[in-house]
Amino acid sequence: xxxxxxxxxxxxxxxxxxxxxxxxxxxxxxxxxxxxxxxxxxxxxxxxxxxxxxxxxxxxxxxxxxxxxxxxxxxxxxxxxxxxxxxxxxxxxxxxxxxxxxxxxxxxxxxxxxxxxxxxxxxxxxxxxxxxxxxxxxxxxxxxxxxxxxxxxxxxxxxxxxxxxxxxxxxxxxxxxxxxxxxxxxxxxxxxxxxxxxxxxxxxxxxxxxxxxxxxxxxxxxxxxxxxxxxxxxxxxxxxxxxxxxxxxxxxxxxxxxxxxxxxxxxxxxxxxxxxxxxxxxxxxxxxxxxxxxxxxxxxxxxxxxxxxxxxxxxxxxxxxxxxxxxxxxxxxxxxxxxxxxxxxxxxxxxxxxxxxxxxxxxxxxxxxxxxxxxxxxxxxxxxxxxxxxxxxxxxxxxxxxxxxxxxxxxxxxxxxxxxxxxxxxxxxxxxxxxxxxxxxxxxxxxxxxxxxxxxxxxxxxxxxxxxxxxxxxxxxxxxxxxxxxxxx
Amino acid sequence: xxxxxxxxxxxxxxxxxxxxxxxxxxxxxxxxxxxxxxxxxxxxxxxxxxxxxxxxxxxxxxxxxxxxxxxxxxxxxxxxxxxxxxxxxxxxxxxxxxxxxxxxxxxxxxxxxxxxxxxxxxxxxxxxxxxxxxxxxxxxxxxxxxxxxxxxxxxxxxxxxxxxxxxxxxxxxxxxxxxxxxxxxxxxxxxxxxxxxxxxxxxxxxxxxxxxxxxxxxxxxxxxxxxxxxxxxxxxxxxxxxxxxxxxxxxxxxxxxxxxxxxxxxxxxxxxxxxxxxxxxxxxxxxxxxxxxxxxxxxxxxxxxxxxxxxxxxxxxxxxxxxxxxxxxxxxxxxxxxxxxxxxxxxxxxxxxxxxxxxxxxxxxxxxxxxxxxxxxxxxxxxxxxxxxxxxxxxxxxxxxxxxxxxxxxxxxxxxxxxxxxxxxxxxxxxxxxxxxxxxxxxxxxxxxxxxxxxxxxxxxxxxxxxxxxxxxxxxxxxxxxxxxxxxx
Numbered sequence: 001x002x003x004x005x006x007x008x009x010x011x012x013x014x015x016x017x018x019x020x021x022x023x024x025x026x027x028x029x030x031x032x033x034x035x036x037x038x039x040x041x042x043x044x045x046x047x048x049x050x051x052x053x054x055x056x057x058x059x060x061x062x063x064x065x066x067x068x069x070x071x072x073x074x075x076x077x078x079x080x081x082x083x084x085x086x087x088x089x090x091x092x093x094x095x096x097x098x099x100x101x102x103x104x105x106x107x108x109x110x111x112x113x114x115x116x117x118x119x120x121x122x123x124x125x126x127x128x129x130x131x132x133x134x135x136x137x138x139x140x141x142x143x144x145x146x147x148x149x150x151x152x153x154x155x156x157x158x159x160x161x162x163x164x165x166x167x168x169x170x171x172x173x174x175x176x177x178x179x180x181x182x183x184x185x186x187x188x189x190x191x192x193x194x195x196x197x198x199x200x201x202x203x204x205x206x207x208x209x210x211x212x213x214x215x216x217x218x219x220x221x222x223x224x225x226x227x228x229x230x231x232x233x234x235x236x237x238x239x240x241x242x243x244x245x246x247x248x249x250x251x252x253x254x255x256x257x258x259x260x261x262x263x264x265x266x267x268x269x270x271x272x273x274x275x276x277x278x279x280x281x282x283x284x285x286x287x288x289x290x291x292x293x294x295x296x297x298x299x300x301x302x303x304x305x306x307x308x309x310x311x312x313x314x315x316x317x318x319x320x321x322x323x324x325x326x327x328x329x330x331x332x333x334x335x336x337x338x339x340x341x342x343x344x345x346x347x348x349x350x351x352x353x354x355x356x357x358x359x360x361x362x363x364x365x366x367x368x369x370x371x372x373x374x375x376x377x378x379x380x381x382x383x384x385x386x387x388x389x390x391x392x393x394x395x396x397x398x399x400x401x402x403x404x405x406x407x408x409x410x411x412x413x414x415x416x417x418x419x420x421x422x423x424x425x426x427x428x429x430x431x432x433x434x435x436x437x438x439x440x441x442x443x444x445x446x447x448x449x450x451x452x453x454x455x456x457x458x459x460x461x462x463x464x465x466x467x468x469x470x471x472x473x474x475x476x477x478x479x480x481x482x483x484x485x486x487x488x489x
Numbered sequence: 490x491x492x493x494x495x496x497x498x499x500x501x502x503x504x505x506x507x508x509x510x511x512x513x514x515x516x517x518x519x520x521x522x523x524x525x526x527x528x529x530x531x532x533x534x535x536x537x538x539x540x541x542x543x544x545x546x547x548x549x550x551x552x553x554x555x556x557x558x559x560x561x562x563x564x565x566x567x568x569x570x571x572x573x574x575x576x577x578x579x580x581x582x583x584x585x586x587x588x589x590x591x592x593x594x595x596x597x598x599x600x601x602x603x604x605x606x607x608x609x610x611x612x613x614x615x616x617x618x619x620x621x622x623x624x625x626x627x628x629x630x631x632x633x634x635x636x637x638x639x640x641x642x643x644x645x646x647x648x649x650x651x652x653x654x655x656x657x658x659x660x661x662x663x664x665x666x667x668x669x670x671x672x673x674x675x676x677x678x679x680x681x682x683x684x685x686x687x688x689x690x691x692x693x694x695x696x697x698x699x700x701x702x703x704x705x706x707x708x709x710x711x712x713x714x715x716x717x718x719x720x721x722x723x724x725x726x727x728x729x730x731x732x733x734x735x736x737x738x739x740x741x742x743x744x745x746x747x748x749x750x751x752x753x754x755x756x757x758x759x760x761x762x763x764x765x766x767x768x769x770x771x772x773x774x775x776x777x778x779x780x781x782x783x784x785x786x787x788x789x790x791x792x793x794x795x796x797x798x799x800x801x802x803x804x805x806x807x808x809x810x811x812x813x814x815x816x817x818x819x820x821x822x823x824x825x826x827x828x829x830x831x832x833x834x835x836x837x838x839x840x841x842x843x844x845x846x847x848x849x850x851x852x853x854x855x856x857x858x859x860x861x862x863x864x865x866x867x868x869x870x871x872x873x874x875x876x877x878x879x880x881x882x883x884x885x886x887x888x889x890x891x892x893x894x895x896x897x898x899x900x901x902x903x904x905x906x907x908x909x910x911x912x913x914x915x916x917x918x919x920x921x922x923x924x925x926x927x928x929x930x931x932x933x934x935x936x937x938x939x940x941x942x943x944x945x946x947x948x949x950x951x952x953x954x955x956x957x958x959x960x961x962x963x964x965x966x967x968x969x970x971x972x973x974x975x976x977x978x
Contacts, residue, residue, distance in 0.1 A: 118644050142638050158820070204595035356819070
């Protein structure tokens with residue numbers, strides 16, 4: 001049994017701490033006997049001295065008592081060190097529940113997160129936001145990550161808060177090639193997914209009580225960010241031309257507008273040229289910032305791509321937000337902001353304050369994949385796969401449900417909105433429940449409306465298809481049709 | 490030249506967008522000739538049709554004009570689409586500078602980030618927070634990352650906002666073995682480094698105007714987080730027993746206290762047992778939360794490890810904060826909170842709102858390294874390396890500077906504070922400047938004091954050694970002694 005000094009000290013410490021904790025949490029109670037040093041040493045495979053030293057420390061601190069020759073027993077402890085921490089506060093103290101004072105922000109979140117894990121055993125889960133693991137470019141990504149792992153560094157130190165210089169250079173070129181967006185790498189800030197981009201913008205630009213315009217219906221996690229920032233929300237209706245910019249007239253005190261001009265979420269319209277100009281004219285006149293969330297700009301099927309707002313004249317107040325959550329994986333947590341030069345310092349400082357910078361490994365791997373062309377090859381492949389899924393969904397919906405449904409937003413993106421013409425909106429929840437019982441994961445459109453009055457009087461679903469294989473899509477829609485038939489719908 | 494339809498459309502689009510942007514940004518000016526379609530096709534290695542289609546789209550949109558047979562020229566554009574976005578706002582609009590309205594939080598950050606890249610070409614850079622790349626366990630990490638990359642998934646979907654279940658289970662066991670800290674994995678929340686843990690706590694617990702107690706001197710990035718949250722800061726002096734808890738008496742309206750009990754940053758004292766009890770009694774009485782930042786608990790040299798506050802009775806308001814920035818690398822951006830059960834929902838919801846969850850790859854790799862024992866083997870090795878660096882620094886300071894300096898906090902951690910007995914505090918900046926000119930990177934203690942009145946009347950440095958090799962440390966201190974001699978100090 002070889003133990004060098006340091007290793008022995010480490011083992012002694014662990015034994016000491018384990019026993020002490022067991023005494024404090026009541027595993028050993030006062031007067032209980034501890035195992036003999038010989039027995040414990042044998043059990044743990046360490047020298048008896050190692051165990052004895054631990055016992056001696058516990059004796060010296062009053063956790064154990066020992067009579068000459070007799071095995072050690074647990075001491076009756078002083079009141080302040082005696083008890084395990086009870087779940088409901090100790091007498092004399094203030095119980096955690098009673099003392100629970102959260103900030104206004106914290107209190108608004110008290111219901112907890114809204115996360116649900118991937119469901120198992122469904123015929124088809126149409127959850128939006130999930131991607132099929134089969135589409136992931138595992139081998140190019142593995143190579144890119146390993147290249148990043150091999151990179152030689154002299155020191156490990158905090159990186160630039162704005163993000164890896166390589167990734168920002170690669171993104172500059174990519175945005176130019178893919179989206180016609182021209183910017184300086186100094187305008188790019190790498191964030192942990194678009195969610196952090198939204199939060200960063202809310203913090204840097206919005207004070208409690210400020211008015212923030214959002215699309216209605218719209219992206220719930222954006223609405224929640226601005227609500228949590230204390231903003232006074234101004235929902236603006238959307239139609240087939242996107243945000244109804246005429247409704248912005250007279251709103252001169254709105255601080256920020258959040259929009260999805262390339263593919264309105266969830267309804268799918270493209271903001272028309274006229275409305276783009278109206279939006280930017282309004283922003284220029286009032287000084288309001290515009291967050292352009294280009295969350296799925298890669299996926300367009302039968303239509304021409306629309307250049308981002310950010311590329312237009314008068315876009316000086318536009319903050320462009322991109323993500324790889326739809327193109328590569330939501331688990332990688334990478335996104336990027338392109339901010340006007342005037343905002344760069346404040347955003348970078350805020351990013352440093354909130355988490356120093358995004359993890360370097362994924363940033364460097366993504367930079368390499370963009371630079372080698374592998375990222376865009378992947379996007380082209382992925383666009384084709386999702387095109388097939390989309391066709392499968394649209395044709396299954398047509399065959400199985402025909403005139404029972406109307407579909408919005410199928411030109412682009414990774415989801416459609418399906419309206420059930422013969423089901424009142426009040427039945428949306430029941431439809432989802434019945435479908436779930438039949439093994440189909442469906443998700444309601446209702447929560448996406450800030451103003452329930454805007455909501456059409458029919459049941460509606462947001463049906464994501466990027467996580468499903470073509471065969472599953474067909475089966476899922478067939479099963480849904482069966483549910484509707486069984487319902488007498 | 491094979492081009493399938495989709496690829497050709499993509500190329501056409503890129504050419505169209507590139508030219509349009511060049512027209513909009515003034516690279517091509519009105520009446521400028523574009524390259525002939527033949528020349529551009531040859532230059533780009535695409536078919537002439539591809540280029541012609543792009544030109545036609547630009548013609549149809551009015552960006553180009555063309556007379557029969559003549560090469561295309563840039564059109565005189567309408568006013569609203571004509572000009573490149575000027576850096577100072579367009580006439581008729583509001584200039585970015587004039588319209589720059591930031592939130593209170595954003596305005597407080599207007600000076601920009603405080604990040605400085607790794608310096609090159611210095612004899613020795615004593616920057617605190619940097620680690621030597623030579624210490625990084627590159628091979629075990631590479632294996633762990635690759636195992637995580639190989640993990641099979643059915644779907645790519647957002648993960649648990651609280652973090653990977655594997656990592657939380659591994660950390661639970663690690664914290665128990667290494668720090669005697671017992672918790673449920675449900676109390677652990679994975680964050681992007683301890684900085685995000687601080688920010689999360691500030692947001693969930695602190696409203697503008699709330700009082701927050703901090704150690705003085707203390708960790709600047711913690712102070713900045715609470716300041717940015719709008720807190721009213723209450724600096725509490727520290728001495729050789731750590732935070733002077735007697736000064737908390739009467740502070741019944743403090744919402745939160747931020748402490749480094751295992752190794753006070755920067756002065757290095759360990760919070761004494763009596764003061765630990767006083768701190769927790771105060772917290773229990775007032776309901777104030779205590780953030781225990783155990784930022785370098787792994788590094789202790791001649792002394793016994795001190796169990797965290799979190800392990801004590803009456804710790805019901807303690808939020809424990811750990812990081813791998815000192816044990817593995819600050820570039821990985823991983824840390825963790827152990828929160829009281831009563832805070833778990835709010836913290837998890839806040840984490841989801843601010844960035845969904847931390848990147849999964851590093852989390853799974855770290856979980857594997859902890860589970861295999863590789864993480865703790867690395868920590869033991871790293872503790873020995875840093876022990877050698879520490880000895881080299883202490884012995885060089887003794888030999889080269891002797892009685893000119895007093896050293897604080899050498900028992901633990903990865904830095905010491907060095908006080909220059911013969912240099913007034915006003916000379917701290919000049920010392921650092923002269924040392925820099927001589928190739929030594931030194932960092933002042935002054936900014937770490939919230940209340941300048943608390944600051945000893947001598948120049949002081951925070952000297953980090955974890956980024957240096959032993960030989961560099963000796964050379965650096967010798968060069969520093971030379972600077973002092975040359976100064977007549």
